[in-house]
Amino acid sequence: MTHDLDEALLLGDRIGLLRPGGRPLESVTSPVTRREQLTDGSARRELLARFGSPAERDDLSGRDGPASPPPSAAGRDELEDHTRTKSDEPGRHHGAAPDAPAAAGSAGAASTRREALTITGSLALLAAPVVGSLLSTGDRTATAATPARPEAALRIGYLPITDAAPLLLAHDSGQFGRRGITTPAPVLYRGWAPLVEALQGGNVDLVHLLMPLAIQLRYDAKVPVKVLAWNHANGSALTVAKDVGRVEDLAGTKVAVPAWFSVHNVVLQKLLRKAGIKPVLDSAPSARDRTAQLVVIPPADMPTALQSGSISGYIVAEPFCAAAEVLGIGKILRFTGDVWKDHACCVTVVREQLVRDQPDVALRATEAIIAAQLAIRGDREGSARRLSEGRYLPQPLPALQRTFAARPDPAYLSSGAIRHPEWDSRRIDFQPHPYPGYTGELVRAMKETVVDANVTWLEDLDPAEVHGDLVATDISAAALDAAGGLTAFGATRVRTEVIEP
Numbered sequence: 343m344t345h346d347l348d349e350a351l352l353l354g355d356r357i358g359l360l361r362p363g364g365r366p367l368e369s370v371t372s373p374v375t376r377r378e379q380l381t382d383g384s385a386r387r388e389l390l391a392r393f394g395s396p397a398e399r400d401d402l403s404g405r406d407g408p409a410s411p412p413p414s415a416a417g418r419d420e421l422e423d424h425t426r427t428k429s430d431e432p433g434r435h436h437g438a439a440p441d442a443p444a445a446a447g448s449a450g451a452a453s454t455r456r457e458a459l460t461i462t463g464s465l466a467l468l469a470a471p472v473v474g475s476l477l478s479t480g481d482r483t484a485t486a487a488t489p490a491r492p493e494a495a496l497r498i499g500y501l502p503i504t505d506a507a508p509l510l511l512a513h514d515s516g517q518f519g520r521r522g523i524t525t526p527a528p529v530l531y532r533g534w535a536p537l538v539e540a541l542q543g544g545n546v547d548l549v550h551l552l553m554p555l556a557i558q559l560r561y562d563a564k565v566p567v568k569v570l571a572w573n574h575a576n577g578s579a580l581t582v583a584k585d586v587g588r589v590e591d592l593a594g595t596k597v598a599v600p601a602w603f604s605v606h607n608v609v610l611q612k613l614l615r616k617a618g619i620k621p622v623l624d625s626a627p628s629a630r631d632r633t634a635q636l637v638v639i640p641p642a643d644m645p646t647a648l649q650s651g652s653i654s655g656y657i658v659a660e661p662f663c664a665a666a667e668v669l670g671i672g673k674i675l676r677f678t679g680d681v682w683k684d685h686a687c688c689v690t691v692v693r694e695q696l697v698r699d700q701p702d703v704a705l706r707a708t709e710a711i712i713a714a715q716l717a718i719r720g721d722r723e724g725s726a727r728r729l730s731e732g733r734y735l736p737q738p739l740p741a742l743q744r745t746f747a748a749r750p751d752p753a754y755l756s757s758g759a760i761r762h763p764e765w766d767s768r769r770i771d772f773q774p775h776p777y778p779g780y781t782g783e784l785v786r787a788m789k790e791t792v793v794d795a796n797v798t799w800l801e802d803l804d805p806a807e808v809h810g811d812l813v814a815t816d817i818s819a820a821a822l823d824a825a826g827g828l829t830a831f832g833a834t835r836v837r838t839e840v841i842e843p
Contacts, residue, residue: 494703498528499537499546502735503641503659504745504770505688506550508573510734511725512714521706528734533640534601541567547696548707550688553781554603554788560812562799566694569776569813570708571821573688574715576679577745577770578606579663579759580613581672582655583648588758589617589675594629595654598639598647602793605687605784606657607636609678609843611791616843623794636792648672659687660770664741674759679767683840686780697814704814708774708821715772716830722746745770762842773831775822781809783839 344350350357498513500506510528512518518525529546531537534555540546542565550573551559559565586592592614599607611621620633627635639647644656649671656662657678666672679685690711697704718725726742729735735742744751747769754760782805789800809815822828828835 494522494700494706495524495526496547496703496707497545498525499531499540499549500528501532501534501537501550501641501659502530502737503688504577504661504729504735504742505573505659506734507718507725507729508711508714508772509548509550509690510729510732511718512710514728514732514734515714515717517710517713518707521710523703523706523710530734532642538565541691541693544693547692549691551691552601552604552606553686553689553784554605554608555601556689556691557785557788557803557808557812558603561803561808562796567691567812568694568697568704569818570690570692570697570704571711571774571818572686572776573690573711573772573774575684575686575771575773576677576767577687578609578657578659578678579769580610580655580657580675580678581644581648581663581666582675583651584673586654586675589613590619592617592634592654593619593632594627594634596627596635596637596652598637598644598653598656598658600641600644600658601638602795603788605678605682605685606659607793608784608787608791609681609685610636610657612787612841612843613676613681621792623792638794645669645671660745661735661737661741664744665737667744668738668741674754674757676759676761677754677767677769679769679771680760680762680765681841681843683762683765683842684767684771686776689776697817701817705817705821708817709824712774712821712825715774716825718746718772719831722748765840773828773833774818775828775831775833775835776809776813776815776818777837777839778809779837779839781812782806783841 496518498509500509506528513525513528525548529540531540534552537546537549538551538555538559541549541551551567553569556567556569559567580589582592597610599610601607614621614634618632620631621636622633623636625633625635627633637653639653639656641658641662644653644658644662645666647653648656648666649669655672655675663672663674667674678687690708692704692707723743723746726746727739730737730739730742750760750769755763785800785803785805785808789797789803
């Protein structure tokens with residue numbers, strides 16, 4: 343649906359006009375290809391002649407001018423060069439979220455929504471909450487639409503959550519620049535599907551992704567991605583309405599997750615099963631049958647849904663959980679890091695092409711992220727303030743300060759949100775080493791997690807083989823060694839996964 347005639351011509355093979363008063367739909371078939379529509383006015387004139395007002399029809403020749411012949415081969419090349427130039431403009435400022443992934447590729451002062459659609463294609467309009475068949479077309483990073491740019495230039499895409507902090511603060515503090523990597527202003531996306539589409543299409547190069555989503559992309563959707571490092575540890579919680587006192591109270595209610603392939607969904611279902619509750623996806627929840635219905639909601643919409651009563655709780659990354667506390671609309675029932683000790687949630691992801699063709703750039707980018715992680719650990723309060731003052735994250739500063747606090751509030755111990763104080767886990771922590779044991783355990787957990795998607799690909803996936811294939815282990819290890827090794831993060835090279843719902 344659009345009021346922009348040229349946009350309709352760009353996207354549509356058939357264009358219909360809706361008129362008031364119950365009059366029948368009128369339509370016209372576009373006589374030219376979409377690319378030719380950018381330079382040929384015949385289809386536009388036909389539409390105006392048939393559907394325009396009398397004044398528009400009378401003024402048609404004056405506004406549109408004489409018909410132009412279809413573009414020559416040289417003209418088509420020039421048009422493609424124009425498209426590439428537009429797509430190489432910096433992304434929208436981090437303080438303003440794009441309405442759709444198309445906005446990531448063209449956000450200069452003279453650009454329009456139509457130009458953005460030209461660059462990224464109509465598929466980018468799809469922002470479904472589940473990434474599945476949408477991405478099954480394979481990798482498109484080597485197509486002609488991928489913008490050319492300097493060797494050491496990386497564009498960052500992110501969601502407005504604290505998981506993105508290392509990428510954002512590495513950019514803000516100049517860590518990338520010190521290593522010869524240019525990073526335009528990071529581009530904010532409102533959901534996981536648009537961010538994945540932007541990465542797959544080449545509109546961004548460096549992102550943080552849910553690790554289960556990275557696994558699904560590589561082995562189900564066949565998108566060749568590589569994990570460079572963990573972005574953080576913990577950093578999520580199960581947030582519920584104030585009248586929910588324990589996990590058992592979620593029976594007969596709806597609970598939101600940010601994506602089916604997420605550690606949030608994995609941990610939530612572990613908690614539900616421990617409480618004797620069966621998760622269901624396509625049927626109404628029942629207190630009598632001890633079921634809870636899981637629904638996918640973009641993180642930014644979760645607090646509103648909780649406040650309206652349409653869900654009883656949500657499990658998601660910070661600071662959306664802290665924001666519910668600060669705004670007085672919900673409370674923390676359980677921290678995910680208190681269920682799965684120091685688990686990864688988001689990881690730093692790039693297209694495999696970067697690791698293969700420019701390993702030195704990938705290494706320097708990983709070093710910059712690790713340096714930012716160390717800086718965050720050294721100044722948690724300052725990091726929270728910078729994310730707020732720099733307009734990277736739109737949530738209230740008090741919510742960021744709660745998330746980055748060095749020590750947990752003792753009230754969480756009495757409420758039961760923290761049941762394992764002996765773990766000494768932070769609400770969110772930062773360390774880059776991708777533990778192989780975690781990857782294997784995550785794959786096993788994904789196999790027992792209910793999702794609204796075809797998971798036959800998961801059945802034959804060997805947990806022991808995923809880590810070496812998915813993670814750029816050589817780059818990760820070299821970058822960590824350059825920063826002083828895991829001792830700089832107070833961690834050891836080997837660990838045992840601890841999961842206690």
